[in-house]
Amino acid sequence: MRRLRTVPPLILTFAVALASAAGAQANRPIYPVYEGYVPNDDGTAVLVFGYFNHNSVAVEIPAGEKNGFDPGPADRGQPTVFEPGRQRNVCFVVLPSDHEGNLQWTVTSGEHTGQTTERGGVDTLYLIENISMAYHLARRVDTANAERGVCVEPESEPATTGSER
Secondary structure (H helix, E strand, O other), X not given: OOOOOOOOHHXXXXXXXXXXXXXXXXXXXXXXXXXXXXXXXXXXXXXXXXXXXXXXXXXXXOOEOXXXXXXXXXXXXXXXXXXXXEEEEEXXXXXXXXOOOOOEEEEEXXXXXXXXOXXXXXXXXXXXXXXXXXXXXXXXXXXXXXXXOOEEOOOOOOOOOOOOO
């Protein structure tokens, strides 16, 4: 007669708890971050955004109600896949010289909603100094040709428009 092997209850309990914990990880907060802005000689400003994902796994949140900018449009080409940890300089938004007001990025992960500061615009409190990586990347955005109000990529080489600060 053959004996049936059973999984010891302790191992089974541990496996269920581990699977449950892994699923819960995708419900931890994601905090969008307004890094600041870099002014340009042409009157435009490049706003720089990042985020902090407290989950141990990448989390996908489509642009829209749970991942959007205010004022709209909600979809400004921002990240929709949030890698774990602190991610800096993931969204560069060029504001035209006549822009008034601020941009606020809101992300909802699980039951938590995180927002950037309401002062996410051209406010001297958030001026990025030329010693930071965000400054040097923002200076690589071709403000003469970049679409306004959406996330754009910096050029691989420093832009020739504007002067160094």
